[in-house]
Amino acid sequence: MGQTMESEDFGAVIRGARGSARLTQAQLGTRCGYSASAISRIESNKLRPDCSAVVRMAEALGIPPERLRGSAGPNRPAVATVAVGWPMDEEDAVRRRELLTGALAAGATSIVGVGTASAAASGRPAAGLEDVLFRLPAAEPVPLSLLTTRTALARRAFRAARYTDLGHTLPGLLGAAEATRDAATGRARQHASAVLARAYVLTAELAAKQHSEAAWVAADRALSAARASGTPVPVGEASRVLAITMRRSGRWASAVHLLTREAADLDSGEERTAAVRATLLLTAAYSAASGGNRSAALALLDEVEGDVERLPEVSGLFTVEATRAQVDVYRIGVLNVLGTPDEGVRIAAGLNIGFMSSPERRARAWTDTARMWHALGDGRRTFAALRHVEQEAPQEVRRPALRALTSDLLYGPARVDGLREFAVRTGALAA
Structure with a gap:
């Protein structure tokens, strides 16, 4: 009987908190990465999110995580479990700093609920990044050419979707990049800062794919390093991953503002910066769609489509290239989010x-x-x-x-x- 009550309490708490927050199942699902039907099954105790997802769901509902953790204890009945998480985001800078220094510092133990070794063994490529970001491995400076090569290899692993390899590579790469930047001066320091920014962008990309809280820290550090480099392309790349973390917790308006502001600062007359500008606007379109702003989302897509027709293919971007195919993929995604997937069938064909x-x-x-x-x-x-x-x-x-x-x-x-x-x-x- 005790197990049944625990299971019933969990669904009831979610359902009651959602009602208090005046959210539909679809709205809660959008914030947490679930479909409306999945939320329905969670509320009826037919589907159980994992421990880290429970904490993120509590954040979405505005209730203490302990309320849900208490009803999701070790004696719960065996139900279908999906390891789905939702990276937190803060629009306000002060609250964002609290998240970075508070909740994430305890993330690997109290939120994730497993040690780094056991988490890595579970097959989660981003496992342990929270710990790594707050305590980088000791490393010596390396020649900039070697650091650049190592970062390029890490990027290659990301593009090949070898996320486990990337997860193993990133701690050492970040430690070496930080040490190299700290030991450098003048233009060498700016160059090292640009490479460091790219290493943190890759970290944020991996963490975001795995719905890890580490995405916030990595994106924040990526942007700081990018700005120190004085180079516009790394700033654009870092701004993009930071905006993604903002969007994923419903701060879509702030994400759109950040992306369009950074895009406006890039020179559309130079091929590489124009390509980065296009990727920023693609992400802004998806962010606008996440907020239900159809006209803004489609207008941004149309603007990018006109730009990419004039651009040669530019390599070196992290996850999005400025091509017509990328615009089409984003358009399908935007139409999905806007609730009109039928409009994407012709594009997909x-x-x-x-x-x-x-x-x-x-x-x-x-x-x-x-x-x-x-x-x-x-x-x-x-x-x-x-x-x-x-x-x-x-x-x-x-x-x-x-x-x-x-x-x-x-x-x-x-x-x-x-x-x-x-x-x-x-x-x-x-x-």
């Missing part, structure tokens, strides 16, 4: 994902396509797109958001051959 530049980008395109078909209620096409994600980037399909989508499909009305085996293989369902 004309998108040649196989020609996109990296496994990470191709996996992202298939992810947005899967979300489109899922929103349209086509389970078989959703699963087919998820299978493409797995073929392009096996570690990508194990991300919390993709596991949540897989679980949502698994418990949906349509029976899809092979889906259960896929869910077990990707960690969305316990074996």
Whole structure:
């Protein structure tokens, strides 16, 4: 009986807090990375988020995490579990500093609830980044050419969606980059700051993909280092990852403001800065859509589409290239968020994902396509797109958001051959 009460209490607390916050299931799901139907299953105790997701859900609902942790204790019944998290964000600078120095300092133990070693063993590539960011490994300065090469190799691992390799590489890279920057002076220090910014951008990218709280710290440090470099491209790249952390907790307006302001500061007449400007506006379009601002989102996409037609392909950006294909992928994602996925079907039909530049980008395109078909209620096409994600980037399909989508499909009305085996293989369902 005690176990049943614990399970019932958990769903009841979520349902009651959501009602008090005057949020629909869809609105709460948007803030936490779940679908409305997944929130419904959580409230009926048919789906259980993991410990870190519980804390983030409490933040979304404006209640103490202890209220939910107490009802999600070790004696709860065995229910379907999806490891979905939601990176926190603060619009206010003071509160953001409190988050960075307070909640995150305790994140690896009290929030995540497992030690670094056991978390790494669980297959989460970003496990332990919270600890690393507050206590970087001791390192000696290295030649700038070597540091640049090591950062380029880390970026290559990200683009290949080798997230476990990247997670192992980043602590040493960050320690060496910090030490090299601190030992340098003059122009060498500016150069080292630019490389350090890129290392922190990669850290924020990985943490955001894994819904880790470390994204906030890494993005903040990336922007500080980028500004110290005096180089506009790293500033744009760092601003983008910082805006993503802002958007993911509902601060979409602040994200759009940051992105459009930084985009306006970039020289659209120079190819590389123009390409970064385009990526900032793409992210701004998605952020505007997250806030329900259809006209702003579509206007930003149209502006970028006009720009990229005049740009040659520019390599070196972290996750988004300024190409027509990237605009199309973002347009599909924007239409999904705006609740009009049917408008993306024609775009998806004309998108040649196989020609996109990296496994990470191709996996992202298939992810947005899967979300489109899922929103349209086509389970078989959703699963087919998820299978493409797995073929392009096996570690990508194990991300919390993709596991949540897989679980949502698994418990949906349509029976899809092979889906259960896929869910077990990707960690969305316990074996």
